[in-house]
Amino acid sequence: MTRDTDTHLVVIGNGMAGHRLVTTLLARKDRPARITVLGEEASHAYNRILLSPWLAGELGRDELALPAMVAEGVECRPGARVINIDRSSHTLTLESGERLHYDRLVIATGARPTLPEVAGIQLGNVGAFRTMEDGEWLRQQAPGSNAVVIGGGLLGLEAAEGLRKLGMHVTVLQRSDRLMNRQLDAVAAGWLKQTLTRRGITIDTGAELARLDGDSNGNVRSLTLRDGRTLAADCVVVAAGITPNATLGQLAGLEVGRGICVDEHLATRDPAIFALGECAEVDGATIGLVEPIWQQVETLADVLCHRTPVPYQALPSPTRLKVAGIDLYAFGPVEPSEGMETLTYADPEHGDYRRLLIDNDRIKGAVLYGDTRDGPDLFRLATNGTALGEARSLLIFGAHDAIQQLEEAA
Known part of the structure; x- marks a missing residue:
């Protein structure tokens, strides 16, 4: 060529x-x-x-x-x-x-970033976390100040952990009833909330922002929720889509x-x-x-390059949380639909949880918290539409043996 x-x-x-x-x-x-x-x-x-x-x-x-x-x-x-x-x-x-x-x-x-349409959203020290410039702004905030993160999804939680490590008092506001509601079931989301709370981050679910109020310099000083509560805020990070x-x-x-x-x-x-x-x-x-x-x-x-392209077709992608010390891997639907079977394993003592959604003898979704080593293998089985057969009973305890059995049977 x-x-x-x-x-x-x-x-x-x-x-x-x-x-x-x-x-x-x-x-x-x-x-x-x-x-x-x-x-x-x-x-x-x-x-x-x-x-x-x-x-x-x-x-x-x-x-x-x-x-x-x-x-x-x-x-x-x-x-x-x-x-x-x-x-x-x-x-x-x-x-x-x-x-x-x-x-x-x-x-x-x-x-x-998608900004909520509320009064005060244009105040100083209110912004997003999408760019290097945003990061520089956040790193200038004083240790011990109050930071509020709006959004309990991936980016919001990652920003919250970063601000905590900078020495700030961090509150995460999530409008849904659980963190990462588009990726996690109630159990995994609950475990995640407990872990972050133990680290010192305040998690407030079911919380909807009503307005932000500023000081005489035009910077944010507090925010008010729909239920009437007021929270002190020296900076607000919007991570809501x-x-x-x-x-x-x-x-x-x-x-x-x-x-x-x-x-x-x-x-x-x-x-x-x-x-x-x-x-x-x-x-x-x-x-x-x-x-x-x-x-x-x-x-x-x-x-x-004037080559014959493979047409783009959106394929499912797994979700991973990038917070040190928290291993999480999820893909597929969050809630089982009619006819799906749910396989669950939970070991609270060691912080290991996994839930698999099975439909027609094939994996449709998974949530792994703690030990996520099997995530890529489970995702591959789901993507390939592999029939599980007798290997199905092994999956909840570990994908390696199940995959080995499937490969030997092929």
Whole structure:
């Protein structure tokens, strides 16, 4: 294959999705000869997944950096914000006023935190935890101050643990009746709550925010819940979901739903423009996990190299909590549907819990807390739709022996 020497590929977004795409292209001889990456953040690409351990002081800042994309014809430009796309002339306008021509364009602008529509949400010391800049803001908060985290999902709990390790008094507000309600059953969520509470984090479930109140300097000082309670707050971290950054797609006249609408090849209705990652919407669905984004990258890299791509199809992904000392692995439905069988094992003394959902002799879902070593094997059995047969009775105690029995029988 020969390199496409006439094509200028521009990637808007220097996050994990854009970086993965470009590094994937650089490993191919038939990649576009000229690639420009425009990143709105001033810093070079970094691993957002590691922001929580970095906030907690478990990693240095340099350990977050992703490998530099250095190759002939490749230019990375941090701090270059795109404000407009002119599809008719194939040009971009940067905030600086510079105009840049593209032949093919990938929009990989990610997502932004979803902020609750309550009074006071724009006060000072109220923000999210999505970027390095957010982390720097949180690390400037004084030890011993009161931090409130809105959202008891993955990111909220990771942020809460990081703030606790910074010496702050942390309260997590979760509107649902349990933590990580989209991934965990009541037992695992209860064990998780107990563990975090023992570490000194206050967990308040069934709590809904009503408003935030500020001081004379315009910074948050307290928040009020729907039930009338008031909590002191020196800073508030919002971790209650994300909204795709689809503004550039809207300005360009592309089809936009929740995200920028693309087909199974990540192409918009404009054949020269593609969308990738959290800002993209495929078949009415957006994504926020890494594994599906990596799948999208493989498909789009083939398209950009004029190869026959494997169409992107969203596949299930497991959930892992990245908090030191807490091992959690979950996939599939949270609640069993009619006809499903539930297999459960619990050892409170050693902190080990597992629950499997079985339907038609096949694994449909699992929650593992404590000893999660079998998680990937169970996920593989579920993904492959493997019939369990006589090995089913072994699964709840350990997947290794069950898988060995299945392989011997195959």
